[in-house]
Amino acid sequence: MISFLSLNRRTVGLAVILLVVILLEALEVRASIYPGLLPYFEWLKNSSWLGYLGTTYGSVYATVEAGHLISMAVIGGTILATDLRLLGVLFRDIPSEIITAGTFKCFKVSLVCAIATGIFCAAGVADKVYYMEVFWIKMLTLLTGSCFMIFIKQPLLSSRPHSEINPWILRLLAVTSILIWFTVAATGRWIGFS
Numbered sequence: 001m002i003s004f005l006s007l008n009r010r011t012v013g014l015a016v017i018l019l020v021v022i023l024l025e026a027l028e029v030r031a032s033i034y035p036g037l038l039p040y041f042e043w044l045k046n047s048s049w050l051g052y053l054g055t056t057y058g059s060v061y062a063t064v065e066a067g068h069l070i071s072m073a074v075i076g077g078t079i080l081a082t083d084l085r086l087l088g089v090l091f092r093d094i095p096s097e098i099i100t101a102g103t104f105k106c107f108k109v110s111l112v113c114a115i116a117t118g119i120f121c122a123a124g125v126a127d128k129v130y131y132m133e134v135f136w137i138k139m140l141t142l143l144t145g146s147c148f149m150i151f152i153k154q155p156l157l158s159s160r161p162h163s164e165i166n167p168w169i170l171r172l173l174a175v176t177s178i179l180i181w182f183t184v185a186a187t188g189r190w191i192g193f194s
Contacts, residue, residue, distance in 0.1 A: 038130060045126035053124075061124050068117035072188065074110040078103035079181045083174035086162075096170075100157045104149075111146060129191065138187035145180040153177060 053060050084090040085099045122129050129135040153173050162170060 041126040041130040044123045064117050064120045068114060068121050071110045071113035071117060074106060075114060076185060078107045079177055083178050086170045086174040096162045104154050132191060134187050134190045138184060141180060141183045141187060145184055148180055
């Protein structure tokens with residue numbers, strides 16, 4: 001047991017953090033923090049230059065939102081290419097190490113673009129998204145997916161040849177990743193319906 005913990009410190013650390021977040025949510029700690037965020041969202045909408053641009057110039061907002069959607073689509077594409085390769089569905093003739101290394105570079109750039117453009121998009125409608133529960137779910141799943149990718153999945157996949165990793169671990173990584181990022185995409189889309 002001790003050797004398992006020493007080999008997987010990052011994974012155990014992230015699991016502990018996620019359990020603490022779940023515990024804090026169960027104890028409704030967020031409910032006490034949540035009202036304190038309202039002034040920030042009001043400032044973002046009414047006083048910041050981001051909110052001003054987003055509400056005044058529709059073409060700027062639409063252009064940035066298109067960039068946000070494109071960056072999210074690239075994230076989805078990199079996740080699907082990697083995970084479907086790990087599941088043996090696509091790109092069977094290409095070593096999975098090559099796919100995972102290449103897609104992770106695109107993932108990092110797209111994630112930064114998605115966050116930057118997402119902040120701009122949220123600023124224009126900050127007073128609206130603050131009250132949407134689905135917005136907060138998307139933020140939590142985006143954080144979970146990013147941490148899963150950066151601290152668990154990618155370190156494990158780059159630590160050794162994939163042939164030395166248990167195939168069930170690879171499949172579990174792929175399915176977990178697809179489920180997390182599908183939730184991010186679904187909740188993001190649901191924001192548009194709200």
